[in-house]
Amino acid sequence: MANTRLYEKWTWNIGLPEPFDKAAHTKSSTDKSKYNTTTTVATYHGPVLQALMEYMEMDTTISSSMSNSAIGTQNDQIMAEYHSRTGQIHVVVFNKKSGSFRAGCFTDANSNATVYMLSEKGCTGSALFFTLIPEAMKDEEFKENYDTLLKCKEAGFSDMATAEKAAFILCDNFYRRIENAKNLGDTGIKIADSRTGNIPLLTEMNLKNGNYSPTSVLFGEFEILTATPRVKASVVTDKKDLIGKYKFSERDFSATEQLLIPTLEDWYVIPPEVVTICAHAKATTSSAQPMRNFMMRGPAGTGKTEAAKAIAAGLGLPYLSYTCSANTEIYDFLGQMLPENEKDHTGVKEYPTFLDLQMDPSSAYEKLTGIYKDDVSEDEVYQKLLEVMETDARAESKGASTGQRFRYVETPLVEAMKNGYVIEIQEPTVISNPGVLVGLNALLDRCASITLTTGDVIHRHPDTVVIITTNNNYAGCRDMNQSVISRMNLVFDMDAPSVSILTERAMNITGCTDRSTVTLMASTVMDVNEHCKESMITDGSCGVRELISWVQSYMVSGNALESAKYTILASASADPECREEILNTCIEQKFAA
CATH class of the missing domain: 3.40.50.300 (P-loop containing nucleotide triphosphate hydrolases)
Structure with missing residues (x-):
């Protein structure tokens, strides 16, 4: 059984592109990759060969471009626009640090993205392999056989024996380095596999903000992941x-x-x-x-x-x-009408006694009026008592209560x-x-x-x-x-701020000077947010406030992964299974020691 959905059983039944689709050609060969230490043969893989052929159509190192596809990079991300055989534009972003994909299917450059779903009758994974080719090229064996196959293509595939040998090795090289990535160290191609086959969607918000704009274009011209945001950038106001x-x-x-x-x-x-x-x-x-x-x-x-x-x-x-x-x-x-206490008004709920007048006339006067007078006489207090009692009597005759009084706030x-x-x-x-x-x-x-x-x-x-x-x-x-x-x-x-604005805001508020880490944190917060939306995790929140808390905790602990567990992760959901899913999908691989 395959370790990733890219190599599920049905993917081996996908048709091969020309000229490898001829019935006379075999689908397996003893020409295998050096990373194949478990079997004696290599096998063609349709989605990989389709990706390779499209990449070569775009490659201008030997011939002029015959494809509308494009590929480029931005920091640790590889970005691609793959023109599929169905007429759609499959847009893919691959994060090399986390091994995660984001993708979307577009009918044209002005349309909105729909979900890229791996399936036999849907998206076969060719666009994902297409995006991984620059990473695969870092391996000497892969690069050597790619160059060989490219020359064969340029010559019109006049030497099919050489072309087939290179194609078998390329398919096998890709397969072994992805499926056995954990055991191959730096030569492995590590990907975070989608359990459902649905690749997280490229959101319109991130496209508008220019968060997926390649800073280095390897081949082709981008239509959707343009070098500038899809909408005019706002002017910063002083x-x-x-x-x-x-x-x-x-x-x-x-x-x-x-x-x-x-x-x-x-x-x-x-x-x-x-x-x-x-x-x-x-x-x-x-x-x-x-x-x-x-x-x-x-x-x-x-x-x-x-x-x-x-x-x-x-x-x-x-x-x-x-x-x-x-x-x-x-x-x-x-x-609101709030109840008054005894100091809030000049009326009373309880009158002072004659003993109160004799023993402490100042306190008795305060009880009647709310005003404390040191030099008040017993006679003054008595006259005030009669006055208050007469006022209350008139109020009672009109139906008013001399009980609890209220004031408007x-x-x-x-x-x-x-x-x-x-x-x-x-x-x-x-x-x-x-x-x-x-x-x-x-x-x-x-x-x-x-x-x-x-x-x-x-x-x-x-x-x-x-x-x-x-x-x-x-x-x-x-x-x-x-x-x-x-x-x-x-x-x-109001859209969420871009990664760059989130980074600046978090650094200015917290005083943290580690820009690269804070940028990765800001990107992770956006990934967590998107993952929660896609997975219908709605019992929490992950935004600017959580990012600031995470950065502050990181400044104290020095461990971004550990701090994430009780800041953004704890806020994102109260469900342990949801937190585990978010940790594995969005956080752990980015900040693993």
Whole structure:
């Protein structure tokens, strides 16, 4: 039985490419690789021969290219675009350190990727072997026989005996170095095998961010893994070009309010969404309907809250936030009636006795009024007692209770609405009752007002900016009500930062100077995230916060693999089997000692 799915039984039945598909030609030979120490023969392998023939079509060392395929490298990754016989473009990225593949099937350069699935009637593995050829070329035997076969091809395969001998050795060399990789040391080609046959998908996010852009092109021209991201790279905004540059009103804030205007940390990289929101808020100020409601949604760790603070800094407005929970109700947004203690009011639940007046008039007076007076006389206290009792009697005659008293406490939302601040409403999709947020629609509308629990009516200040930030596709999250979304002037889906931005952020926050290790950590965090999505592991989280904790732990322990087990791995899932799967697939081989 094969050690990897690349050599499952069905793969040996895949048809051979020309000119090896002739019936007169044998499929086995005594011409074998030096790594074959267990059998006396070598066997043709269809997917390998197809990959070799396509590679030679692309190889321009002898002839001009006859193929649209391409292959290149980026650090420890080999990247390839393989034009299959079915007309699809199979895009593959192979990580030499971890031995892991990522792949996707494209109909053309503008299409989205579909899963690359190893199967007899699907993807046969030729694209994977194609991607491995530069690694296989490091072996002298492989390189020598490749050159021989290439010359035979250039000559039109006039010498089939020589071509077949080279082909047998190449197929056998590949097979032995992959299947017996653990025992061959540096000459082995180690791959992390897919248990299901589904190769992890190349995500559109990583393609857009340019994370899979070859820095060195060996042969061909790339269509999908271009040297630049698939979308225009965002311009980095300097902090001095943001902070206070988008004020839409000149206001004098108190010292307390000025403390609420955020300052941006040196490590913070301003996302383009922040600049876009600030620009829209300012540019529409004099219009009939200024843009003041915005939404940012995306997975944890994409910087939504930091972005909301940066928006407040750009607008020069104080920032407040309100975090929702499953039990949040509309009254929690609008304010709460909290019980007063004895120092909270001038009334009492229990009057002082005459003995209290005689023995400690100051304390008795405090019990009646909430004010402590050292020089108060017994007569003053007595007069105050009569006054309070008379007030309470009138209240009782009107049906009021002289028992527990309450006071109204306004929420950050109400404070921001009244005073014209930036208010971030965090995680509204976790609210159990989907109609709760709809209750705020009146405040989200133009010229809005709402009635508080006290009966008072507050009007939304024209400068108030509402920013809703929420995760999506997480356990416990619900769909946002459409009436709320329709009141948002701009809605942004925040993508995870690129590996380079993650690296810079983690290094600046933690002070770690080991760039190569932190870069590998950042790449691993993205791999873990993608693996969890593909495997439907949804009981955890792995993002920027977990990366920062991992880097900090690594700085203490000096062991990235050990630190990963109780930072990113522990956060990714609570299920032991899922953690073991993530460890084996995404982490262990990258950081093995």
